[in-house]
Amino acid sequence: MTTRITKSIVTFDHAFALGQYSDILPAGDYEVVLEEERLQGPSFEAYRRSATYLTVTDKIGRNAGRTELRPITERDLEIALSGDRALTLGGQEGKEPFQSQEDLP
Numbered sequence: 001m002t003t004r005i006t007k008s009i010v011t012f013d014h015a016f017a018l019g020q021y022s023d024i025l026p027a028g029d030y031e032v033v034l035e036e037e038r039l040q041g042p043s044f045e046a047y048r049r050s051a052t053y054l055t056v057t058d059k060i061g062r063n064a065g066r067t068e069l070r071p072i073t074e075r076d077l078e079i080a081l082s083g084d085r086a087l088t089l090g091g092q093e094g095k096e097p098f099q100s101q102e103d104l105p
Contacts, residue, residue: 002038004047007031010081013088018054019076031055032077033069052077 012027032054036047053069054077 003050004036004038006034006036008034010077012080012084014084016080016084018070018080019072021070025056026059049074 008031009029010032011029012025014027015024016027017024032052034049035051035053037050039046039048052072052074054072055067056070057067058064
């Protein structure tokens with residue numbers, strides 16, 4: 001089966017936590033990698049998303065420069081981005097990092 005990879009950049013204005021990961025990521029630009037597999041029918045061609053990854057690069061500490069592709073869900077990414085926008089529009093600079101209530105234990 002043929003796959004294609006699409007990359008895009010998302011920007012967070014505030015620190016955030018994402019999905020099942022417990023660490024807080026700093027504000028900044030992050031690359032999102034979408035992996036899709038090609039579906040072929042007798043008269044059409046389409047793609048289905050098979051994986052979504054967030055590229056996280058350590059900037060400090062002994063792992064500085066190490067890059068990790070973290071598997072995430074599209075929903076987790078949407079929740080984190082909408083929470084970040086809400087903080088930006090609400091003028092809540094300096095508040096706690098955004099974390100969805102759905103992600104809390």
